[in-house]
Amino acid sequence: MELYILLIFMIFAALVAIEVKDLLSSVIAMGAVGFSLCLAFLILKAPDLAITQLVVEILCLIILIRATTRKDIPLVVEGRWVFNTVSTAVFMAVFLFFAFHALKELPFFGQPLMSxxxxxxxxxxxxxxxxxxxxxxxxxxxxxxxxxxxxVLFTSVVGIMAVLRRPGRNNLKEKNHER
Amino acid sequence: MKDDSKIGMSLIVKTITRLIVGPILIFGAYIMLRGHLSPGGGFAGGVIIALSFVLLILAFGRDAKVSKVSINLASNLESIGALMFLCVALLGFLGGSFFLNILNKGVPFKLFSAGTIPLSNLSIGLKVGVGLFAIFLALVILEGTKKNK
Known part of the structure; x- marks a missing residue:
């Protein structure tokens, strides 16, 4: 029962995160989704996953909030909304059709095959x-x-270091000063 | 630390941070080292250790050299963590195959048990913690250089 309340709350918070105009509010709604996912792991008796989800969610929120505050990033909402809505609806219909037939073959929730x-x-x-x-x-x-x-984690850290590394930016600054 | 009060957050935040950083660090090490006995493990413990350093930087500002971990040291330590995990994996070749648990299993529920699993937890914790802290440092430094322009 608590699990269904949490799932409905998570869907609602995700919709808020998409629809709200302010970027900081959107990040906070994302955090609500993450923390309720942590609670859902606890209800499903997976404390390892709950600890990891909680801690990673905190770090992600800190980085996202630092990245979104003090900056006015305009949120683009205009565009071809008719085409977007129709394509989303078609994709969701196709996905739900195949998922309905595929998920019927899976064992029931909480009763694995145990092979x-x-x-x-x-x-x-x-x-x-x-x-x-x-x-x-x-x-x-x-x-x-x-x-x-x-x-995978090592590659992501190497990629971030390659994009954001300091020597490259210092060289760029010196070149700009020389001009 | 000169002109301590100008950079970073307010005095209350700094004092609480000074008190609480040590327990957070010890809790991260506890989660990491007892990963084979209780919930947790290398990943969660590493992120908790990274979060304690992130808390230091958030409270004292990026210019105060509180954490004494530069970005080069962070990336070096991260590579060492990844190599340690690979070495634990290659250690299995002494017994015959990749990732074989060749060390002594020990008594269950004791700290020194389960063969290579605590070593793997330790290396993953080092790698994840320092790696995520390096990502945070890089993002903070990026923001700083943008502001200076």
Missing amino acids: VVKKYLEEGMSKTGAVNLVAAVILDFRAYDTLGEVA
């Missing part, structure tokens, strides 16, 4: 020695995925 998971739940602690099964899965059974995740 792979069973082995992890039974042998996880004796094989890895970790009490927290989430850590056992992401750092032992599925550690290769975690290596890919680390590579």
Whole structure:
């Protein structure tokens, strides 16, 4: 029951984040979506995900608020709204049609098939020695995925450093001064 | 720190920050090191440690060298974290295959248990924390240089 209230609140907050004119209010509505997602993880009994979601959401909010305050970034809302609305409606209809037929094949919510998971739940602690099964899965059974995740984060940091690095901007300043 | 009161936020924020930064840092290390025993793990702990430094920069302003972590040191430490995780992965080759947990499993519910999992948590925490802090530093420095123009 609480989960459905949270989901409805998240949809409402996401709509507010899209529709509101002020950019800072939009960022705060995004934060509402993130924090209710954290609560939803807690209700679904996934404290690892809840902690990570909470902490990452705080960092994202700090960066976004610092980026949006003190600047007047105009929000473009004009344009071909008829074409946009019609294409969005068509895409949503196609997506809902295929999702309806695809999701019927999935097991019910909270009742997984337990074909792979069973082995992890039974042998996880004796094989890895970790009490927290989430850590056992992401750092032992599925550690290769975690290596890919680390590579993705490393690439993003390298990209941001390459775009925003200081020496390049200093050289640009000196060139501008020489002219 | 000269002319401390001019840069950054107000005195109340600075005092509270001074009191609270240490506990936040210790809590991040706790979450990171006990990732194999309780909820949390390297990613969340690393972000909490990064958030403590972000709090320092937000409260004291970017010009006050409070955190003593420059952007070059941050990117170097981030690369070291990624290499550490790769080394933990390659350590498995001593036992036969990639990511094999070759260290002693130990007693469950003890801090030094679970083989290579605490080492992986430590390296991921270092990598994520310093990487996100470096991103924040880069964005703050970008904003500063834009203002100076």
